[in-house]
Amino acid sequence: MAHRHSRESYFIVNEGRIIESAGGRSHSRRPTSAEHQQSFRFSRLSRAKGVQLSPELQATLARAMTTGTTTADPDSVPGIPAGFTYLGQFVDHDLTLDRSQVALGEPVDVEDMLQGRSPSLDLDSLYGLGPRHASSRRFYTAGGRLRTGTTLGVGFPAGLPPANTDQQGFDLPRAGEAAGGTRADMRAALIPDARNDENLAVAQLHNAFIRFHNRVLDDLADRGVPERLLFERARETVVKHYQWMLRTDFLPRIVDPDIVERVFLGGRRCFELAPGSDGPFEVLRPGDRGAMPVEFSVAAYRLGHSMVRARYQWNRVFNASGPGQAATLGALFRFSGTAGNLSPRPGPEDLSDLDDPNLGDLLRLPSNWIADFRRLFDFSEADRKDLVVPAADFNVAKRIDTLLVDPLATLPTGTFGGRGQGEPPVDHRNLAFRNLARAAMVELATGPQLAKEMGIPPLTREKILEGAGGAGLTGLDPAEQDEIVEHTPLWFHILREAETNRLHSGRLTGVGGQLVAEVFHRAMEASVHSIVKDRHWRPTLPARRKGVFTMTDLLLHAFEGDAELLNPLGDGPVGA
Secondary structure: OOOOOOOOEEEEHHHOEEEEEEOOEEEEEOOOHHHHHHOOEEEOOOOOOOOOOOHHHHHHHHHHHHOOOOOOOOEOOOOOEOHHHHHHHHHHHHHHOOHHHHHOOOOOOHHHHHHHOOOOOOOHHHHOOOOOOHHHHHHEOHHHOEOOEEOEOOOOOOOOHHHHOOOEEEEOOEOOHHHOOOHHHHHOEOOOOHHHHOOHHHHHHHHHHHHHHHHHHHHHHHOOOOHHHHHHHHHHHHHHHHHHHHHHHHHHHHEOHHHHHHHHHHOOOOOOEOOOOOOOOOEOOOOOOOOEEHHHHHOHHHHHHHHOOOEEOOOOOOOOOOOOOOEEHHHHHHOOOOOOOOOOOOOOOOOHHHHOOOOOOOOOOEHHHOOOHHHOOOHHHHOOHHHOOOHHHOOEOEOOOOOOOHHHHOOOHHHHOOOOOOOOOHHHHOHHHHHHHHHHHOOOOOHHHHHHHHOOOOOOHHHHHHOOOOOOOOOOOHHHHHHHHHOOOHHHHHHHHHHOOOOOOOOEOHHHHHHHHHHHHHHHHOOOOOOOOOOOOOOOOOOOOOOOOOHHHHHHHHOOOOHHHHOOOOOOOOOO
């Protein structure tokens, strides 16, 4: 289950049971002794299960959240660069990867097994079990460098050499024809977590992190770090800078900054509290590895789904004024290996061919789809005005609210492990419905219920039903309105909190803000390399602002500050 975009089973530690879904129905059972040892660990923050909406009302609410949303939906305020939408997805995969599943039958020691099955922010989705483990060696080249792939030169647009030729280092490494099996098997990325190739944006970000690791490792080698220490020293440097970037750049963009500061300076008050803490929530015991609260995984951290745009000004070729037009969300799925087939298809936006693992001519990313990172992140924040694109070419994330763009109502089956398994019921392709149904599957606490337990004022009836420019629910019949108000799904409640946040519009606050900040804090604390435990650590790599390490700082280091690497297709108009 580790490689599915939408998990279909949950091992709830404190309940000693596994909750599973199959064919749209869920059931729970006692885990076998092997499953008890081998399953990724989940827990409940709430002291009680919640009352769920009926399946019919779940579907109605999902349609209200995905109907009529367009590229004109409200921008995040202040504008969050669109790259952070997919950085959030990359982080989710890091948090929830069960790295012991990467082992493919290879023995894993108990310490690594326990660490790998608990949530932590340590880039396991990038490193796997490391270059010394037989099953993870395929991700590496000699000396502990991570593999990169080569894009495929294509004829469109004619006369643009960077698009017409192969570009080494700009695709994920892929299995290739030697792997045999289906075309999908041959396109499979050689990375620890296949979810990081389920859309092109997260795949290109994963590739940027590969470059970041390799640059750090090369720098340390040049400084004379002994080869036997080189990989672990590089990994520690990368992980701590990554955590610092999340703490000082990513989190304050999506969560009320005051909440972030309170949690990271004053500690957690709701989730896995430090030994000796008072209060109604669970306190860690010595040696506890911790678990992922289902309230975070199934609800709070699905905030990024509402940040997705229907179209992006992707690069020199695929933008509103380019020969290829703007990149649709469907195209980002298409030009990936897990959900797509890396192959163009003429005619209208139709993703039906992606359901067949044997369709698609190409096995590598076409060169004309390499990302222009200047359009996804704001390099003016790093005082690199030479890397700033015109406002019309820059992508801003959609506001965090209760609306999802239309394409998320018709997901390709590869995004949820359904490729080659026949046509699913129409609602099962709707991401909002999948989120609501999954919450019901684990009997998740409702928004009002968890707010009361956390001592946070719940949303009023008016805010739940009317919101502030998000999903409109006033057209539902009175009985449906009453049911939603009384048993507001936690995910919807958290998005509505952000939507109606007057002080920091579109940022998580209340239940959602507190929960996300605390889980990030605990996940950093639980990591082997941890800025929470190592309180005196500060960034050592170049950064524009003292005490802050941003995503643009990370990208500048990864791509050597070179405009031609951050945007290999260049600038200017091109012909078809």
